[in-house]
Amino acid sequence: DAGVTQSPTHLIKTRGQQVTLRCSPISGHKSVSWYQQVLGQGPQFIFQYYEKEERGRGNFPDRFSARQFPNYSSELNVNALLLGDSALYLCASTTSGGGNSPLHFGNGTRLTVT
Amino acid sequence: EDQVTQSPEALRLQEGESSSLNCSYTVSGLRGLFWYRQDPGKGPEFLFTLYSAGEEKEKERLKATLTKKESFLHITAPKPEDSATYLCAVQPIYNFNKFYFGSGTKLNVKP
Structure with missing residues (x-):
């Protein structure tokens, strides 16, 4: 069975x-959560979605947004990137x-902001 | 404020040398405590869930226990392949959509 898949695996942005x-x-899973993990720290909660509705939001600025689609896949968007957004x-x-x-968990997307 | 503290930050063991990792937590009400293993460059891999004080779970060389204030992950006769970062997370009763993670214990087992 396929696990949680994330794309891309690595990303460099300015x-x-x-x-x-x-x-x-994972097939059959209806809830998706997003976490940010800075090097050397544990994951920090950003969002949780269930049945396309936001069910929880962590202490992140409004530059962070997400959505869930009818097939339960999800996207996380981050606007106006800062150096401090570099994380897994x-x-x-x-x-x-x-x-x-x-x-x-999936294996994450490694985001580097330069 | 809900909080999870793990100790030690890093642990180096010889193969076969048993030890324990600690996870202390502060939460208004505990729905569940979770242990994960994370290898470099990978996402956390689920190991155990504990729900109430006194509960124990075992898997191969790992055993997790839970009290009202802390959890222990006991590693018996570890092997080099047990080397990883072990993360502890708590799920509060009142805000069960959010898991609070500790910073992890980085375990290195030398042959």
Whole structure:
């Protein structure tokens, strides 16, 4: 079975640019979450979506936005990139929006902002 | 404020030398505590979920335990392939959409 897939795997952008990251959840999973992981730290929660609706938002500026599509895939958009946005962006899926299911992660998109 | 602290930050063991990793947490109400393994350049890989104090889970050389304030990941007779960063995360009852992660323990097992 395919796990969570993310694209692209690596990305280099310049300050001020915009970026879109993509995620396909495990088949049958309806909830997608996005996390940011800075080198040497644990993942930090950005968003959670379930059935195309935003169910949670972390402490990130409005430059960060996301959406979920009818096939449960998701996109994360970051506008006006800053150097501090350089990180590994992880997508995770679960079977439902509020249960005890663990997060299943993809291998992330490594974003470098120069 | 919900918080997860892991210790030590890094741990170097000889193959076969057992040890424990600690995850201390502060949360208003715990829905679940999760352990993950993360290899360099990869996403976290799910290991265990613990729900209530006194619960234990085992998988090969790993055993996770839970109290009201902390969790331990015991590694028995580790092998070099156990080298990775181990992450702990808590899921609060009141905000179960959000997982709080610790910074992890980087384990290096030497042959």
